[in-house]
Amino acid sequence: MSDPDAATPLLEMRQVNTHYGAVHALKDVNLAIYAGEMVCLLGGNASGKSTTLKTLLGMVKPTTGQVVLDGEVVNDRSTAYRVERGVTMVPENRRLFQRLTVRENLQLGAYLRNDSDGIASDMEWVFELFPRVKERLSQKSGTLSGGEQQMVAIGRALMSRPKVLLMDEPSMGLAPALVKQNFELIEQIHEAGLTIFMVEQNANMALSIADRGWVLQTGRVVLDDTAQNLLNHPDLRASYLGEA
Amino acid sequence: MTATLPPETGAAGASAEPPLAASRPALAQDWRRLVRMGAVGAVAQVFIALSNMPVRLDERVIVKPVLSLGYLTLLIVPFAAGHRVGHQIKREGMPQHAAGAHEVAGGAACGAVAGGGLSLLAVLLANFDLREPLVNWSPMLAELLAFGNATRFAVVIWLLIGAAVGALGGGLRLLGPRTRRAVVTMALAVGGAAVLEPLVVDLAEGMRLEALTDRLYARRGGINWTSALGLAAGSGILAVLGRGRIQQARAHIAELEGAQRTRTNGLLILATAAVLIVLPLFAGKLTNELLANVGLFVLLALGLNVVVGLAGILDLGYVAFFAVGSYSAAVLTAATSPRINPELPWLVALIVVVIITGLVGLFIGAPVIRMRGDYLAIVTLGFGEIIRLIFLSDWLSGWFGGSQGITKIPGAGIFGLTSVAGTDPRRVFYLVLAFCAIAIYVSWRLERSRLGRAWMAVREDETVAEAMGINTVNVKLLAFVVGAILGSFSGAIFANKVGSVFPSSFLILVSMVILVVVIFGGMGSIIGVIAGAALLIGVLGGPKQPGLLQEFSEFKLLIYGALLVWMMLARPEGLIPSARRTRELHQEEFLQDAWLRGEVDTDDGNGAEPEATERS
Numbered sequence: 001m002s003d004p005d006a007a008t009p010l011l012e013m014r015q016v017n018t019h020y021g022a023v024h025a026l027k028d029v030n031l032a033i034y035a036g037e038m039v040c041l042l043g044g045n046a047s048g049k050s051t052t053l054k055t056l057l058g059m060v061k062p063t064t065g066q067v068v069l070d071g072e073v074v075n076d077r078s079t080a081y082r083v084e085r086g087v088t089m090v091p092e093n094r095r096l097f098q099r100l101t102v103r104e105n106l107q108l109g110a111y112l113r114n115d116s117d118g119i120a121s122d123m124e125w126v127f128e129l130f131p132r133v134k135e136r137l138s139q140k141s142g143t144l145s146g147g148e149q150q151m152v153a154i155g156r157a158l159m160s161r162p163k164v165l166l167m168d169e170p171s172m173g174l175a176p177a178l179v180k181q182n183f184e185l186i187e188q189i190h191e192a193g194l195t196i197f198m199v200e201q202n203a204n205m206a207l208s209i210a211d212r213g214w215v216l217q218t219g220r221v222v223l224d225d226t227a228q229n230l231l232n233h234p235d236l237r238a239s240y241l242g243e244a
Numbered sequence: 245m246t247a248t249l250p251p252e253t254g255a256a257g258a259s260a261e262p263p264l265a266a267s268r269p270a271l272a273q274d275w276r277r278l279v280r281m282g283a284v285g286a287v288a289q290v291f292i293a294l295s296n297m298p299v300r301l302d303e304r305v306i307v308k309p310v311l312s313l314g315y316l317t318l319l320i321v322p323f324a325a326g327h328r329v330g331h332q333i334k335r336e337g338m339p340q341h342a343a344g345a346h347e348v349a350g351g352a353a354c355g356a357v358a359g360g361g362l363s364l365l366a367v368l369l370a371n372f373d374l375r376e377p378l379v380n381w382s383p384m385l386a387e388l389l390a391f392g393n394a395t396r397f398a399v400v401i402w403l404l405i406g407a408a409v410g411a412l413g414g415g416l417r418l419l420g421p422r423t424r425r426a427v428v429t430m431a432l433a434v435g436g437a438a439v440l441e442p443l444v445v446d447l448a449e450g451m452r453l454e455a456l457t458d459r460l461y462a463r464r465g466g467i468n469w470t471s472a473l474g475l476a477a478g479s480g481i482l483a484v485l486g487r488g489r490i491q492q493a494r495a496h497i498a499e500l501e502g503a504q505r506t507r508t509n510g511l512l513i514l515a516t517a518a519v520l521i522v523l524p525l526f527a528g529k530l531t532n533e534l535l536a537n538v539g540l541f542v543l544l545a546l547g548l549n550v551v552v553g554l555a556g557i558l559d560l561g562y563v564a565f566f567a568v569g570s571y572s573a574a575v576l577t578a579a580t581s582p583r584i585n586p587e588l589p590w591l592v593a594l595i596v597v598v599i600i601t602g603l604v605g606l607f608i609g610a611p612v613i614r615m616r617g618d619y620l621a622i623v624t625l626g627f628g629e630i631i632r633l634i635f636l637s638d639w640l641s642g643w644f645g646g647s648q649g650i651t652k653i654p655g656a657g658i659f660g661l662t663s664v665a666g667t668d669p670r671r672v673f674y675l676v677l678a679f680c681a682i683a684i685y686v687s688w689r690l691e692r693s694r695l696g697r698a699w700m701a702v703r704e705d706e707t708v709a710e711a712m713g714i715n716t717v718n719v720k721l722l723a724f725v726v727g728a729i730l731g732s733f734s735g736a737i738f739a740n741k742v743g744s745v746f747p748s749s750f751l752i753l754v755s756m757v758i759l760v761v762v763i764f765g766g767m768g769s770i771i772g773v774i775a776g777a778a779l780l781i782g783v784l785g786g787p788k789q790p791g792l793l794q795e796f797s798e799f800k801l802l803i804y805g806a807l808l809v810w811m812m813l814a815r816p817e818g819l820i821p822s823a824r825r826t827r828e829l830h831q832e833e834f835l836q837d838a839w840l841r842g843e844v845d846t847d848d849g850n851g852a853e854p855e856a857t858e859r860s
Contacts, residue, residue, distance in 0.1 A: 057711060059707075059710060059711065078715070079710055079711065079713060080713040080714070080715055083711075083713035084713065088711075088712075089711045091707070091711060095705055095707075095708045097700065097701050097704035097705060097708070097709075099700070100697070100700055100701070100704065104697055104700070107694075107697060108698070108701050108709075108712055108714075109712060111694065111697075111698060111701075111712050111713055111714055112713040156712075160712070160713065
């Protein structure tokens with residue numbers, strides 16, 4: 001993929017303010033994600049992490065500011081348009097379509113695509129990444145184990161052939177061993193060339209694999225630095241890593 | 245009977261059948277459970293008796309001269325209670341007791357308690373005037389309960405009958421699986437022959453086999469007891485001989501794959517189609533009328549199935565589309581239509597009907613679709629009524645005739661070749677069959693299409709579906725429209741078949757009946773929906789259409805309700821579930837079982853997650 005320092009970011013938020021009714025959820029948020037990067041957005045509960053994702057994906061409209069995808073302002077574009085242009089989300093808690101088979105889940109990931117050859121080859125790619133998914137293809141996704149579900153959830157997102165993958169709390173609700181495995185999966189797809197933007201509470205884990213990160217507090221970006229610096233940042237250590 | 249085995253032996257082989265322990269002594273009953281079950285039976289008995297079902301259904305003879313449908317409704321309760329009380333929960337690792345005197349005694353005691361309800365009722369009826377508070381029962385009930393004798397007789401006889409029938413129910417557990425299957429087959433054969441009597445007689449007339457039915461059935465209804473015995477014996481022998489053959493064949497078909505599978509399926513479909521095409525030729529008016537009614541409800545249920553089963557939108561006002569389809573067909577084809585009467589040929593009108601109903605679906609759907617869950621259901625309920633009230637209103641009576649409706653609607657003409665009207669139910673049936681075939685094909689294709697997947701995704705998780713780029717509003721609207729169009733077919737045929745439309749044909753009740761058909765048959769399952777319509781509409785009857793058991797018409801709703809409750813408790817996935825639903829509804833049990841067997845690694849990470857353990 002291209003150089004992280006390339007001029008235009010793949011996905012960008014410029015001075016974005018988002019409201020839920022009267023509640024001011026995002027305050028002047030600026031984010032820029034460059035192609036090939038792995039970046040993370042940290043924050044506690046109700047700090048605006050999920051709102052950021054929803055705003056990026058067009059499920060919530062920003063009150064002011066711009067969401068820019070590949071140089072194009074997409075504020076008024078639908079979610080479908082943005083998915084088609086290369087943004088996809090892996091929702092928190094995996095949230096597969098439980099009663100549908102693994103195959104149907106993957107096919108739904110490619111819902112907006114019409115190139116059946118491309119879909120087939122992308123499915124092969126997913127199997128290459130996660131061989132276990134292939135074994136479970138005609139099983140109902142709800143019957144899979146937690147780890148397998150996570151693979152299907154990522155596979156489903158990959159089926160839309162995204163440029164940037166938004167991951168909503170990949171460690172949420174998982175046991176420590178699975179969290180570790182999950183982050184290994186994320187690294188794996190990052191190495192396969194995908195740009196990854198992840199939203200996490202588990203700062204330690206996220207920063208250990210990310211290049212850069214932001215810290216969000218009550219809707220405002222309070223820190224913006226490289227992962228290494230953030231890991232050593234005293235404020236962050238105090239508030240997230242549980243060290244006084 | 246096997247000797248008592250120590251429990252350890254059972255625990256060792258968890259998946260193997262636990263060994264049978266010796267049967268328990270007859271008096272070692274769980275008395276509390278027994279009395280509770282019996283009391284429930286007694287209450288059910290009294291309820292059934294006071295609903296006047298026994299008296300009304302006494303006219304329908306099942307086996308002449310021993311059993312009428314009326315008495316059957318009373319006997320079934322102690323039988324079921326007696327059978328149920330002998331139920332052992334299978335616990336892994338715990339020994340099962342062999343069935344024996346314990347089951348029979350328990351069944352008898354439980355049945356006697358249930359029968360005691362009727363004894364008590366007989367006493368009450370004799371001593372108090374219950375007509376005031378409970379208006380439904382007729383004085384015939386006391387007579388029926390006492391078999392024409394004194395009240396004392398009724399008290400004793402119902403205790404005895406209850407005990408005897410309960411003992412029979414409990415005794416059913418003594419039989420081995422093979423014998424039990426034979427007994428069940430025999431009961432089904434006799435019961436089926438009795439229920440299907442009008443149909444069989446009608447068909448026999450068409451095939452000139454009256455001699456056969458004259459022997460089977462008594463002159464004024466009911467199977468002759470001699471023929472009943474013969475029938476039972478014959479079916480019992482068949483069951484023993486054909487033991488397991490059907491299951492084998494089914495398993496065999498299920499194993500087929502690829503081209504072979506397709507061919508077998510094709511053959512099965514062809515065979516079914518052939519039977520459905522040939523059968524009406526031999527059938528008289530009654531059978532064809534019945535089949536046509538069932539077909540109309542199959543159409544409606546398939547339409548609702550798209551909305552409820554696939555897209556997961558609980559539509560309680562589906563009758564609206566049936567009504568719009570009927571009324572627009574009536575207005576377009578009838579010369580007597582009050583305001584506009586273009587008298588279009590039926591097929592041309594049908595195209596317009598489809599467009600109109602589709603638009604109505606869009607209009608109703610647009611505001612409704614933005615709601616979720618309970619609120620959506622309530623709003624659809626409202627729209628169902630609004631549509632009916634619009635047709636009923638004085639305001640539009642110049643268009644739709646108000647409560648007078650539109651009458652003298654001509655039959656459905658097809659290319660000027662034939663005209664299909666209610667006077668010729670055979671043609672109506674063929675017409676309905678053709679549309680059912682279309683609807684089945686469309687449903688089947690849709691389920692496997694991209695759109696079908698999108699519907700299911702919306703049903704599963706609307707937010708994630710949206711994140712996948714599915715335009716959830718459009719997709720749900722489309723489900724509404726497709727459902728509306730399928731319903732309008734049924735409406736258009738209905739109007740031209742019956743020859744008149746009135747607002748009173750489109751009560752909220754129709755929505756409920758269609759929904760019950762879908763739930764009873766199995767949501768999301770095409771075959772299930774068809775089976776549900778055949779059983780409910782065919783046997784019990786539709787909202788206004790008589791079924792095979794016409795005597796039930798008064799109690800139809802009661803039975804629908806009871807069936808629905810029972811279904812939700814015992815078999816929530818429906819009669820013939822789609823594979824999906826079963827999995828979902830029993831997923832917890834399924835996962836628990838798998839967990840117990842150690843097949844599933846749980847989310848707490850100490851399960852079999854090879855990579856994770858290797859690395860840590």
